[in-house]
Amino acid sequence: MVGRQFRRNRLAMAGIIFVIFFFATALLAPFLANDKPIYLYHEGKHYFPIVHQITHGHFSSTPHNLKAYGWRLMPPVPYSPTEYDLSSLLIPPSKNHWLGTDDQGRDVLARLIYGSQVSLSVGFIAVSIYVIIGLFFGAMAGYFGGMTDLIISRLIEIMICFPTFFLILTVLAFVGPSIYNIMIVIGITSWTGIARLTRGEFLKFRHQDFVLAAKTVGVSTPRLLIKHILPNSLAPVFVSATFGVAAAILVESSLSFLGFGVQPPTASWGEILSQSRDFMDIAWWLTLFPGLAIFLTITAYNLVGEGLRDAIDPKLKI
Amino acid sequence: MTQPLLDVQHLHTAFITSDGSFLAVNDVCFKINRGELVGLVGESGCGKSVTALSILRLVSEPGKIIKGSILYHPRHDNTDEPTVNLLQLSKEEMRRLRGHKIAMIFQEPMTSLNPVFTVGNQIEESLKLHQKMSRAERRDKMIELLQRVGIPDAPKLLKRYPHELSGGMRQRVMIAMALCGSPDLLIADEPSTALDVTIQAQVLDLLKSLQEQTGMSLLLITHDLGVIAETVTKVIVMYAGQVVEIASCQELFSNPQHPYTRALMKSIPTFEKRDRLETIPGNVPRLHQLPEGCLFQDRCPKAKEKCRQQKPELEEIREGRWAPSTERRDPGAPEGRWARCYYPGDS
Numbered sequence: 226m227v228g229r230q231f232r233r234n235r236l237a238m239a240g241i242i243f244v245i246f247f248f249a250t251a252l253l254a255p256f257l258a259n260d261k262p263i264y265l266y267h268e269g270k271h272y273f274p275i276v277h278q279i280t281h282g283h284f285s286s287t288p289h290n291l292k293a294y295g296w297r298l299m300p301p302v303p304y305s306p307t308e309y310d311l312s313s314l315l316i317p318p319s320k321n322h323w324l325g326t327d328d329q330g331r332d333v334l335a336r337l338i339y340g341s342q343v344s345l346s347v348g349f350i351a352v353s354i355y356v357i358i359g360l361f362f363g364a365m366a367g368y369f370g371g372m373t374d375l376i377i378s379r380l381i382e383i384m385i386c387f388p389t390f391f392l393i394l395t396v397l398a399f400v401g402p403s404i405y406n407i408m409i410v411i412g413i414t415s416w417t418g419i420a421r422l423t424r425g426e427f428l429k430f431r432h433q434d435f436v437l438a439a440k441t442v443g444v445s446t447p448r449l450l451i452k453h454i455l456p457n458s459l460a461p462v463f464v465s466a467t468f469g470v471a472a473a474i475l476v477e478s479s480l481s482f483l484g485f486g487v488q489p490p491t492a493s494w495g496e497i498l499s500q501s502r503d504f505m506d507i508a509w510w511l512t513l514f515p516g517l518a519i520f521l522t523i524t525a526y527n528l529v530g531e532g533l534r535d536a537i538d539p540k541l542k543i
Numbered sequence: 544m545t546q547p548l549l550d551v552q553h554l555h556t557a558f559i560t561s562d563g564s565f566l567a568v569n570d571v572c573f574k575i576n577r578g579e580l581v582g583l584v585g586e587s588g589c590g591k592s593v594t595a596l597s598i599l600r601l602v603s604e605p606g607k608i609i610k611g612s613i614l615y616h617p618r619h620d621n622t623d624e625p626t627v628n629l630l631q632l633s634k635e636e637m638r639r640l641r642g643h644k645i646a647m648i649f650q651e652p653m654t655s656l657n658p659v660f661t662v663g664n665q666i667e668e669s670l671k672l673h674q675k676m677s678r679a680e681r682r683d684k685m686i687e688l689l690q691r692v693g694i695p696d697a698p699k700l701l702k703r704y705p706h707e708l709s710g711g712m713r714q715r716v717m718i719a720m721a722l723c724g725s726p727d728l729l730i731a732d733e734p735s736t737a738l739d740v741t742i743q744a745q746v747l748d749l750l751k752s753l754q755e756q757t758g759m760s761l762l763l764i765t766h767d768l769g770v771i772a773e774t775v776t777k778v779i780v781m782y783a784g785q786v787v788e789i790a791s792c793q794e795l796f797s798n799p800q801h802p803y804t805r806a807l808m809k810s811i812p813t814f815e816k817r818d819r820l821e822t823i824p825g826n827v828p829r830l831h832q833l834p835e836g837c838l839f840q841d842r843c844p845k846a847k848e849k850c851r852q853q854k855p856e857l858e859e860i861r862e863g864r865w866a867p868s869t870e871r872r873d874p875g876a877p878e879g880r881w882a883r884c885y886y887p888g889d890s
Binding site: 370371432433434435437438439440441442443444445452453456457 | 599601603604638639640641642643646647648649651654655656657658659660668669672673717720721723724
């Protein structure tokens with residue numbers, strides 16, 4: 226039912242296709258952009274340097290001077306995101322560098338591809354952290370009610386009052402910027418929405434007959450919460466989490482743009498944008514493409530989220 | 544002397560709200576013997592369901608059991624299991640007892656099954672809780688249970704979701720779940736009310752035959768005197784949170800003693816009385832502000848001065864009169880007739 230409703234929504238389908246494409250890019254990044262070949266035939270031997278790098282962490286078994294010998298298959302973007310090339314600084318989009326190069330001669334497309342890994346992991350891990358926290362507090366407040374509910378609800382309200390972004394900036398100023406710190410800080414500051422949703426769902430379900438029926442069979446309270454009520458209340462949480470991924474990606478980009486995020490030379494969309502500031506008048510490609518990548522990804526996630534919301538809630542149908 | 548399976552004594556369950564507290568179950572006493580089919584009747588809001596939930600200690604906030612005891616005597620004499628007061632067990636002990644020794648089924652089979660799990664998952668859950676079995680054993684047991692409750696094609700049903708089943712089927716699934724722990728007592732709270740009449744009869748027949756097969760006791764809660772007449776052997780009549788009469792089914796219908804029961808009997812439509820049905824004048828007293836004395840006084844045709852001053856107790860009666868006090872037995876003993884009225888019967 227939900228699936229059919231979702232598929233009927235064209236924008237949401239476009240969104241999910243883009244999200245899948247984005248996932249694939251992030252997962253296959255080493256095979257899409259790398260200065261080592263995917264496959265190499267050298268002196269009667271077969272080599273898979275990228276696979277070897279992934280499984281062993283280095284290229285040691287690969288013959289040196291790769292470019293000189295044998296038959297090889299290069300990735301579609303034959304540059305690594307951290308490969309400096311001082312002979313080709315700030316080259317506009319061209320045949321060799323499809324999206325141009327930056328001020329240190331690094332290929333922008335390669336950096337964008339690797340940047341998608343950062344966005345993906347920040348988006349998902351941060352959201353997973355706060356979904357878990359939110360589900361826990363929401364379930365406690367909704368199911369037990371009374372004093373528990375009072376305390377947790379006030380806690381949620383206090384959390385909402387903080388301007389999250391500045392809170393994150395402040396915390397990062399103390400603990401130091403790194404991708405893991407970003408995930409954790411986003412995770413522990415953004416759980417309030419999920420907690421409120423979950424609280425509402427648990428309030429709704431705790432007096433339902435099937436919950437009472439489960440109790441009469443002798444189900445213990447933790448099991449009742451996790452196995453019987455939780456699966457019923459996940460739908461709105463998923464919708465909210467989808468929007469949450471988009472928001473987390475945006476926060477990470479903003480932080481990297483401000484220099485509080487991922488540290489060079491690791492590529493991230495926000496970080497590329499931040500570098501482009503100095504060259505905005507001469508190198509438009511440095512600003513446009515990472516901006517476009519952020520825009521498209523956020524839009525795609527939001528479209529998926531909206532599609533899911535409409536598919537799940539029959540009342541919102543127009 | 545064989546002890547009753549369940550002995551409810553002076554049970555009081557109150558709901559404490561900001562408007563003040565009121566007693567939903569007000570001094571309820573009754574007994575359920577082994578293998579007995581007991582009916583609990585009364586109109587909506589008279590405390591039937593709260594009584595049942597009190598037995599399982601599942602009255603939800605703001606409800607609270609404030610007084611009384613519920614003695615449970617395990618079914619088999621040869622075991623050393625002692626008599627326990629359910630109200631004094633720890634939460635964990637009580638949880639283990641639920642579903643295993645005392646099971647319950649509900650009025651609304653539509654909402655009593657968890658919508659996100661298959662039927663198999665849900666029955667398996669209650670098996671897992673109370674018995675150690677391998678997966679294959681559980682599957683066999685589930686199929687056996689479903690066949691016992693009269694479901695054809697049981698293996699297929701295990702993979703179905705509740706919304707794919709009809710009301711009657713769901714109620715059968717609920718019964719199968721309740722039988723998982725082979726309980727001593729099955730409490731059925733209006734099990735047939737939400738079903739249409741033919742299915743209703745099937746479900747009641749099923750409960751009756753399961754009772755015969757397993758020898759468990761059945762407490763059937765209903766507001767439908769027709770259901771009572773067809774199914775049970777002993778009837779407990781409740782009014783405004785109190786037990787007003789206990790009698791064997793036959794006696795209750797042929798010779799009701801409490802004025803409330805008498806009025807109820809008169810309001811059943813029959814073929815002979817085709818004109819206007821008799822109704823009981825007035826309303827149930829508001830539970831916040833109970834009157835002094837008998838709770839039925841305002842609606843009772845025979846109410847006298849004494850009824851307004853002093854609360855009658857549930858006492859044994861014979862031939863329309865109080866039994867001599869020396870011969871008094873416990874309330875709810877199987878042979879006795881009990882009523883909470885100073886002027887029972889016709890007098």
